[in-house]
Amino acid sequence: MAATDPRNDTSSSESSPNTGARLAASQLFMAAAAAVLATPVATAQTQVPESGVIQLRGQHYADSQPDIKRVTVNAPSAWLLTPIGSNWSLEAGVVHDEVSGASPRFHSFTDRNKYPTSGASRMEDERTGADVKLTRYNRRSAWALSYAYSSENDYKSNALGAELRLSSEDNNRTWTFGLGTSADKINPTRGGVRNVRNEKKDTDELMLGVTQVLSRKDIAQVNLSYSRGNGFYTDPYKLFDNRPRNRKSVVLLTRWNHHFEQVAATLRSSYRYYDDSFGIKSHTVALEWVQPFGNWTVTPNVRYYSQSAADFYFDPIIGPNGPDAVATQLFAQTLTGFTSADARLSAFGAVTVGLKLGVQIGKQWSADLKAERYEQRSNWRAGGGGSPGLDPLRANVFQLGIASKF
Structure with a gap:
């Protein structure tokens, strides 16, 4: 996949809001820990589901930057939950992403005709x-x-x-413990700009969470997760991109639901x-x-x-002094051994x-339609203190789903 590939970025970054339905073990157990918060009244998280559910969903994503239409993604998916006997349940899902459009032109520049800092090449991919x-x-x-698999032209997980x-x-309190591990293989198209072949990235994650019913109207959740990864984090499609081969992260997630009986909301x-x-x-x-x-x-x-920039991120801003200014900045950054101008690692x-x-259609069927508007800016x-010269990014996301109980 080309430069917009979110897997070379952190899960914290939202500069590419369409991460598809990235299927990793850590997300699977995080989603399970959060399931109790989907309804205003808590239920035991250690009981077999009363019925099965099958859901079909389609997502359309399109983003843009000033004077350019960028990436379009269409992602149909299906999900199944079914009880098995009195003590077991099975969940399964599948998604297919079709990506097309232009790679990002993240940075603006003083004279677009003389000193363009980044272009917008065509790209296509499927996952x-x-x-x-x-x-x-x-x-x-x-x-x-749980087990998850993801495959595309240049990346398998x-x-x-x-x-x-x-x-x-x-049943007022539920503790959740989770372990996840993933093994990724990276083979960029035509080797990328670095002629990368058969690179790997392995990640392990640990999660601890607790969900507590506080009252008849309130339920809260706290999750703490730690991950450690080793391998290839560099974007193979970007010049002057060299990132550490080790990455550690900590995530603290808190949720609280309050039910307003007067308006049933x-x-x-x-x-x-x-x-x-x-x-x-x-x-x-989020609210x-x-x-x-x-x-x-x-x-x-x-x-x-909101995020801060990576320690090794630099802004390739071309000013009155032309490309020499970028070269000087880049040279100073390379003294640390790591560099990246990837705007997903910037401050914004x-x-x-x-x-x-x-809508609930009878007892068995339900449907939903969702629309979201996303906008990102450095300032x-x-x-304050966002990365200068970062082009604004706007995106529209539409989802349509239908589900049936059985």
Whole structure:
């Protein structure tokens, strides 16, 4: 895949909001830990699902920068959950991404005719991902094993996950423990600019979480995860890109739901803090308001994201002195041994607003439609100090889904 590939970036970065349905073991057990917060009333997380569910979903993503239309992604997916006997359940999902458009032109420049700092070449790619999860339920506990696979032209990933959930006697508290490991293989098209062949990246992750019912109207969750990766993090499609081969990260995620009985609505709020050994620190604050109207549900949402730049990031801004200024800056950066002008590693802020409409069709069927607008700018970083010269990025995301119980 070309330069927009989010896998060479941190999971904290939102400069490419379409990460598809990236199927990694860590995301599988993080999603399971968060499932209790999908409803305003807590239920035990160690009970077999009462019924099966099959869901079909389609996503369309398109982003743009000033004077240029960039990436378009179409991603149909399917997901299945089914109980097996009285003590087991099986989950399985598959997604296919079709990506086309132009690679990013992240940085602006003083004289676009004389000193363009980056172009926008054409790119196309396809990715297929699948995952499966098997869960065993006991009286006050449940354990699960999961496997995920993702394949595209230049990148393949295999991931394994293990999860344990323990509930209190009154079902008001659930502890979640998770382990994940992934093994990725990187073979850039035509070797990229570095003639890279058969590179690897391995990542291990540990997660601890607790979900607590605070009252009849309130439920909260705290998750803490740690990951350690070794291997190829450099973007093979970018010049002057050389990143460390080791990366460690810590993520703290908190969620709180409050139910307003007077209007039968639920406020879902979350805060996420990310810190890694590249020097990136990020903050994400998100709010959702879930409002039922008979068989319909309306859910507006807003999210704010802010991150600092990686320690080895530099801005390739060409000013009055022309390319010599960039060369001087780049030389100074190479003294540390690592460099990158990838704007996904820069300092910026981003805002997402969206609206989701859901409808219950009889007892078995449901459907939903969601639209989101994303915009990213360097000067929107919290506290200021965003990376200069960063071109704004805008994106629209549309999702349509239908589900049936059986």
